[in-house]
Amino acid sequence: MQKEHQIVKAVYLAKTDSQKADDLIRAYIPFIRSEATKFLSRPCDQQDDEYSIAMMAFYEAIMGYEREKGIFLKYAAMIIRSRLIDYSRKEAKHSGNISLYEENSNEDDRTLADTLADDRDIIEETVTREATCQEIAELSAVMSEFSISFSDVADNCPKQERSLLRCGAAIRYAAENKDLLQEMLRTKKLPMNRLVEGSKVERKTLERHRKYILAMLIIQTNGYEIIRGHLKNVLRKKEGVQE
Amino acid sequence: MKYLVVECHPAYAVVLDESGKFIKTANMHYKVGDTVTHIVEMNLPETKPKPKISFKWINTLVASAACLLFVFIPMLLFGGRTVHASVYMTINPQIRIDVNEENQVLDIQAINDDGTLLIKDFSYKNKDLEKVLDELLDLAIQKDYLKEDGKITLSLDTEDDEWLEAKKASLDSHLHSYLCEKLPYVTVVVIDSKESIPESSSAHESENSFNEESKEESMDVSEDESSQTPNDESMDVSEDVSSDIPSDAPVEKPNNSRPNHPPHHDDDDDNDDDDDDDDDDGDDD
Numbered sequence: 001m002q003k004e005h006q007i008v009k010a011v012y013l014a015k016t017d018s019q020k021a022d023d024l025i026r027a028y029i030p031f032i033r034s035e036a037t038k039f040l041s042r043p044c045d046q047q048d049d050e051y052s053i054a055m056m057a058f059y060e061a062i063m064g065y066e067r068e069k070g071i072f073l074k075y076a077a078m079i080i081r082s083r084l085i086d087y088s089r090k091e092a093k094h095s096g097n098i099s100l101y102e103e104n105s106n107e108d109d110r111t112l113a114d115t116l117a118d119d120r121d122i123i124e125e126t127v128t129r130e131a132t133c134q135e136i137a138e139l140s141a142v143m144s145e146f147s148i149s150f151s152d153v154a155d156n157c158p159k160q161e162r163s164l165l166r167c168g169a170a171i172r173y174a175a176e177n178k179d180l181l182q183e184m185l186r187t188k189k190l191p192m193n194r195l196v197e198g199s200k201v202e203r204k205t206l207e208r209h210r211k212y213i214l215a216m217l218i219i220q221t222n223g224y225e226i227i228r229g230h231l232k233n234v235l236r237k238k239e240g241v242q243e
Numbered sequence: 244m245k246y247l248v249v250e251c252h253p254a255y256a257v258v259l260d261e262s263g264k265f266i267k268t269a270n271m272h273y274k275v276g277d278t279v280t281h282i283v284e285m286n287l288p289e290t291k292p293k294p295k296i297s298f299k300w301i302n303t304l305v306a307s308a309a310c311l312l313f314v315f316i317p318m319l320l321f322g323g324r325t326v327h328a329s330v331y332m333t334i335n336p337q338i339r340i341d342v343n344e345e346n347q348v349l350d351i352q353a354i355n356d357d358g359t360l361l362i363k364d365f366s367y368k369n370k371d372l373e374k375v376l377d378e379l380l381d382l383a384i385q386k387d388y389l390k391e392d393g394k395i396t397l398s399l400d401t402e403d404d405e406w407l408e409a410k411k412a413s414l415d416s417h418l419h420s421y422l423c424e425k426l427p428y429v430t431v432v433v434i435d436s437k438e439s440i441p442e443s444s445s446a447h448e449s450e451n452s453f454n455e456e457s458k459e460e461s462m463d464v465s466e467d468e469s470s471q472t473p474n475d476e477s478m479d480v481s482e483d484v485s486s487d488i489p490s491d492a493p494v495e496k497p498n499n500s501r502p503n504h505p506p507h508h509d510d511d512d513d514n515d516d517d518d519d520d521d522d523d524d525g526d527d528d
Contacts, residue, residue: 018252025254049271056269056285059254064288087283133276136249150250150257154265155287168263216263230247230278231263 007072014062018151025058031073032058035080050084057083132226139227142218146188148211156211166201167209167216173199175220185221190214248277255285324349328401328410330372331436332379334389336361346371361388376414377421384426391428400436407435 014021025032036044036054044050060083061076069075143149158164174180174195183191190210196203206213219227246258246266256270258279269283326341326349336357341350348367353359361382367375376397383389397414401407415433422429 022252022254025252029253047272049269052269052271053283055254056283059252060286083286129274129276132247132278133274136247136275140250150265151252151267154257154267157265164262164264171263212265215265227247227259230245230259230261232261 004071008065008067011062011065011072018149021059021062024062025055028058028076029055031076032080035077036084039081039084050087053083053087054080128226135224135226139215139218139224143215146214146218148214150215152211153215156209158209158212163205163209166205167213170195170199170201170206170213171216171220174217181217181221184214184217190217244280246279246282248273248275248279251275258282326350327403328399328406329436330376330410330414331396331398331400332376333396333398334383334393336383336388338362338379340367340372340375342372346373348372348375351375357388361386373414373417376418380418380421380425389426389429391426393426394430394432395422397431397433398436399433411435 010020010024014024032054033044033051036048036050040048040050044054057080058076061072061079064079065072065075140150143153158167174184177194177198180191180194180198183194190213192203192206192210195201195206195213218224219231244260244262246260246268248256248258249265250257251270251273254270255267256273258266258268258273260266266282267285267287269285271279271281271283273279325343327344328342330340330342331354332338332340335355336359337354338358338361339352339354340348341352343349348370351362351365351367353362361379365379365382370378380389380395389395395418397418399407399410399414411433415431418431418433422431
């Protein structure tokens with residue numbers, strides 16, 4: 001049981017350390033792949049969506065595991081299987097759809113996706129993607145000055161619509177008061193008092209989603225046009241209906 | 244809904260939707276900067292504020308505190324019940340009084356039948372040594388065990404020499420002053436029990452009812468009272484005790500009979516042989 005003990009220790013470390021989590025997952029890729037293969041009854045490799053699902057499931061297992069749940073790998077296998085079942089059900093709903101990447105029966109050597117009209121030029125798209133990548137990299141860098149990462153922010157993000165909107169109000173207030181943003185960039189801290197005062201949002205809510213709000217505020221500063229463009233709905237008060 | 248991929252890991256990705264929500268999803272071959280429309284959202288346990296790990300060590304803390312209490316409470320409660328010293332009081336009735344460090348009386352035991360009668364119905368609860376002695380003396384007088392010319396011997400048994408020395412003096416003077424109003428001509432003797440071992444004996448009227456071996460200087464002759472200094476006598480006695488020779492003690496109060504006399508020697512009222520008796524061993528009785 002020495003091995004199990006080591007695994008459990010690694011799992012608990014991975015819960016809070018994102019780098020360790022990645023390492024642990026990488027170490028168990030063969031395991032993950034074999035579990036997916038078992039489920040699919042056909043070889044599962046990196047190209048398959050199921051592979052991605054199974055990997056995500058393993059990550060979920062790391063986060064959700066407690067010693068009381070028994071042997072970790074058995075628990076992980078269960079989660080992987082569970083997710084793959086969910087996925088296959090969802091896919092079944094969309095059955096009849098053909099993959100965009102299937103080869104055209106015309107033997108054109110072009111896939112279906114290629115023949116579909118794009119909204120934008122491919123080149124343009126690539127350029128945009130490059131620029132987006134750049135912005136995101138900068139954002140990530142600034143965020144690390146505040147000691148937050150995207151994963152942190154995702155964990156900290158409001159899940160309920162109500163909280164999301166309330167935070168949105170605070171973000172809007174900050175966007176309209178550039179000096180607040182400047183202060184934030186300068187002090188590397190969230191100017192909570194001003195936010196609470198200005199946006200009239202409950203302090204408790206803002207505190208609970210501190211990291212998220214920090215990230216969103218940084219985005220409101222100079223240099224993140226593309227990202228802000230993506231977020232067009234955030235700045236719209238309540239009328240922005242998202243599905 | 245469009246999702247902007249902002250971070251990629253082997254097992255998941257983080258995307259940003261158009262409403263400003265950051266979401267962890269499966270990494271379906273994403274690259275940072277991609278915009279996708281179809282995601283598989285990760286299913287994570289609701290991140291409530293985790294119960295701090297400190298909860299667990301609080302358990303240990305409380306458990307240790309409880310254990311310590313279990314260890315110390317008995318000590319605190321029962322510390323007062325440990326017998327620190329025993330005082331054997333002999334008039335005729337002989338009783339033992341146990342006291343704790345605080346001079347509270349823990350117990351009284353009768354050593355002879357008269358003793359039993361004496362302490363019958365007597366309560367020592369919450370009384371200190373002196374009070375109990377006083378009350379017992381009163382009882383003894385009342386029940387006629389102690390009369391004029393009587394003698395009271397207190398033999399102190401304890402490991403605590405300081406206590407012994409202090410008590411010897413204080414009890415002696417205490418009894419003397421208590422009695423001199425009530426009953427004159429009573430002999431009071433306070434000694435260290437190491438010098439004499441009390442044993443139960445039948446009641447003797449104004450006799451030295453201590454055991455044979457006790458060479459305590461408690462004079463049978465009760466003429467003497469306060470002139471005696473128990474301390475001195477005890478010292479004398481001790482010299483003699485060891486020898487067990489019925490020789491006259493070097494120090495002798497004139498009125499008193501010799502501090503040591505052969506075990507079964509009658510009281511000196513009868514004999515005037517005192518000075519003659521060098522080997523009195525088998526002389527009388």
